[in-house]
Amino acid sequence: MNPILAFVVVMLVWTVSDFVAKRTQSLLSSLFVASIIFLVGFLTDIFPEDLLSSSSLLGLAGVVVGFIIVHLGTMISLDDFKKQWKTFLVGVATVLGIGVSLLLAGLIFGPRISGTAADGYAQALDFIVAGTGSLSGGTISVLIVQEAALGVGLTSIAIFPVLIAALQGLVGFPLTSLILRKEAGRLREEYRAGRLAAPATQEQAEVAPSRLPAALQTTPGTLVVVGVVVLVSLGVNNLTDGILNTFVVALLLGIALRTAGVLRPSVLSGIDALGLMMLAIMILVFAPLATVEPSDVAALAFPLLLAFLFGVVGIAGFAALVGKLVGYSVPMSVAIGLTSLYGFPGTMILSQEAAKGAGESPEEVAAIEGEILPKMIVAGFSTVTITSVVVTSILAGAIGR
Numbered sequence: 001m002n003p004i005l006a007f008v009v010v011m012l013v014w015t016v017s018d019f020v021a022k023r024t025q026s027l028l029s030s031l032f033v034a035s036i037i038f039l040v041g042f043l044t045d046i047f048p049e050d051l052l053s054s055s056s057l058l059g060l061a062g063v064v065v066g067f068i069i070v071h072l073g074t075m076i077s078l079d080d081f082k083k084q085w086k087t088f089l090v091g092v093a094t095v096l097g098i099g100v101s102l103l104l105a106g107l108i109f110g111p112r113i114s115g116t117a118a119d120g121y122a123q124a125l126d127f128i129v130a131g132t133g134s135l136s137g138g139t140i141s142v143l144i145v146q147e148a149a150l151g152v153g154l155t156s157i158a159i160f161p162v163l164i165a166a167l168q169g170l171v172g173f174p175l176t177s178l179i180l181r182k183e184a185g186r187l188r189e190e191y192r193a194g195r196l197a198a199p200a201t202q203e204q205a206e207v208a209p210s211r212l213p214a215a216l217q218t219t220p221g222t223l224v225v226v227g228v229v230v231l232v233s234l235g236v237n238n239l240t241d242g243i244l245n246t247f248v249v250a251l252l253l254g255i256a257l258r259t260a261g262v263l264r265p266s267v268l269s270g271i272d273a274l275g276l277m278m279l280a281i282m283i284l285v286f287a288p289l290a291t292v293e294p295s296d297v298a299a300l301a302f303p304l305l306l307a308f309l310f311g312v313v314g315i316a317g318f319a320a321l322v323g324k325l326v327g328y329s330v331p332m333s334v335a336i337g338l339t340s341l342y343g344f345p346g347t348m349i350l351s352q353e354a355a356k357g358a359g360e361s362p363e364e365v366a367a368i369e370g371e372i373l374p375k376m377i378v379a380g381f382s383t384v385t386i387t388s389v390v391v392t393s394i395l396a397g398a399i400g401r
Helices: 003-023 030-043 057-075 078-082 085-113 124-136 139-151 155-192 202-206 219-239 246-259 274-291 294-299 301-325 330-341 346-358 362-398
Strands: none
Touching: 003 030, 003 274, 030 155, 030 274, 030 346, 057 219, 057 246, 057 274, 057 362, 078 246, 078 362, 085 124, 085 301, 085 330, 085 362, 124 139, 124 155, 124 301, 124 330, 124 362, 139 155, 139 362, 155 274, 155 294, 155 301, 155 330, 155 346, 155 362, 219 246, 246 362, 294 301, 301 330, 330 362, 346 362
């Protein structure tokens, strides 16, 4: 596809999605609207499969996603990060909840979701493992399941997590948007009652001192410094064979360098490149939709329905229970749990949309976002990037046994 036309089409889709989100006060999130448009477009061949790659945004997203994660790290103070141990516990409980609920689904419906001998005989346990890994994790978890499934000739099990990964945003985005709207409304009342303080304003954050020389605080200088941090994160990932994930290290380094005064808070805010970088990483959310085939969805429709139905129930139940035990509200706890269905950048975008939808002044928006965003960011990493990969790596060995 012509690169300029592809770029314009992608920007048009996002413009329409953003317009709908604002008109509905985020009742229909921009991510959900864009997901529907892209899914319909790809399924009906209105959009060619190479639309996103031709726009060059997909390639740019692969480069800058680490930059944005460092930026997010500089948005969270060390004290804020220490407070998120409760969020991490809720995230771990979410992954366990998905596994338990899918195991229950397998016990009830197991005989009806087994594959055929021609396609490699798949038992209910295979679907349970594949569903747990893909519902609770991202690309790495899907690849772990695929490798294990193809190793024993189970093609249907290899396809199953790909379909879940492609479709789970359609479930997670609207549910999280609705729940975060409720939580944002509650926080707005807390702020008006004087029980919730607003964080430092953006202007205060931008004048925070930095140990970097002035030449490295310009747009290109900032990108050089943040790029080096991302390269260090990638190096740590490679040295540890992925045990310390690139993005987790990038987030931690962002927090540490902000605390040390090397990077200023919200390090990328105000530079010329941030807007385009943000648009590019959003495209990562929609990339899997380009490969969805109607025949694959039809063949695995029943196990897909079970996985999402029981998975969401497991997420809500376990997240709400553990969240209540550590003092979180039920809506916040469930929203934390639902991050397993999409991860970053959805965690950031939905948090910001909820805050803007509920807040009626810049101060209210800042106070609400200051409460929601750190929890959602840490939640996404605790479920998708850490816990899910560990759990999936352990369970994958059971496929085909």
